[in-house]
Amino acid sequence: MYLEHWKLKAFPFDNTPSPHFYYETDQHRILCEDLYDAIIRRRGAIALTGDIGCGKTTTVQRVLLDLPQDRFDIALINFSSLSAVEMLFEITQQLGLKVSAYRNDKNVLLQSLQEHLANNAQHNKDTLVCIDEAQSVPDTSTLEELRMLLNFQLGNRFLITLLLVGQPELQQKIADIPQLQQRIALNLRLGHLDLQSTMRYILYRLHIAGCTQPILTKQAIMLIFQHSHGVPRLINHIMDRCLLMGMRMSQHRIDQRLVQTTMQRYPLS
Numbered sequence: 001m002y003l004e005h006w007k008l009k010a011f012p013f014d015n016t017p018s019p020h021f022y023y024e025t026d027q028h029r030i031l032c033e034d035l036y037d038a039i040i041r042r043r044g045a046i047a048l049t050g051d052i053g054c055g056k057t058t059t060v061q062r063v064l065l066d067l068p069q070d071r072f073d074i075a076l077i078n079f080s081s082l083s084a085v086e087m088l089f090e091i092t093q094q095l096g097l098k099v100s101a102y103r104n105d106k107n108v109l110l111q112s113l114q115e116h117l118a119n120n121a122q123h124n125k126d127t128l129v130c131i132d133e134a135q136s137v138p139d140t141s142t143l144e145e146l147r148m149l150l151n152f153q154l155g156n157r158f159l160i161t162l163l164l165v166g167q168p169e170l171q172q173k174i175a176d177i178p179q180l181q182q183r184i185a186l187n188l189r190l191g192h193l194d195l196q197s198t199m200r201y202i203l204y205r206l207h208i209a210g211c212t213q214p215i216l217t218k219q220a221i222m223l224i225f226q227h228s229h230g231v232p233r234l235i236n237h238i239m240d241r242c243l244l245m246g247m248r249m250s251q252h253r254i255d256q257r258l259v260q261t262t263m264q265r266y267p268l269s
Contacts, residue, residue: 002247009210013236013243017058019065023204025197028059031188035063038161039128043185044150045162049170050190053233056165057132059190064130073120075129080136080166084145087137088113091129117152117159128161135166140177147180192230195222201232202239219256227263234268241266 003011012021024032031048038046050056064074075094082090088109092099097116102108120127129149137143152159164170174181193201199221206215220242228234242254245262 002243005247012205012209013240015236023201038186042158044158045183046186048165048188053231054190055232073127077131080133084142130163132165134164135170195225198225217255220254220259223259
């Protein structure tokens, strides 16, 4: 444990989504605004893609927490390697439908889901289905079934908003289903951090963790950026290991040499 050595109150670079340590760049702010707007306006289908470790899940969680809780009924699917029927059943479970006895009956699942969506709409409640790691959906039939949910409409209003979140290969899976691609009202992409954003990201998380004095050199930050390519998850890994190595070496500043030593001891691959 290195908290005492660096005089920190919490571990600043744990690789778990945490609203407490969320750092919002201009890119993240605009993306969150676009995503929030599309959900509030019931745009239908939305796709958010980005490389591994870029913070897609954390960003989505931030938006979901900002939505009016009394207005939205949300199904959040974190395990997407499901067949079409398994996906429908998981959605009904997330929305609280009592259909366990019919988990393999597609018609019953769809009917129950449609009734639930219509009932939500009648009570001025919106339904949002978010599929995380959607690139892992095993075949096109599951994505096609999700697209069919967008056919549930009342007048000119979608009864469901579908948010697909995944790695860049998700875009190809969507492109393989022209009907689904045409339904995507908004395509969003989350990129890497640049050097300045990487520096602010690191300093912000240290500040939130209780750091009150400078502990990094500019050269160290530049080297961390070079190794991580601005991917937050990799930045977290490098910084966490640097803090550990610094404690072991009785150092109180992370400099270029310490980063180099850390990368030799804890390579990224």
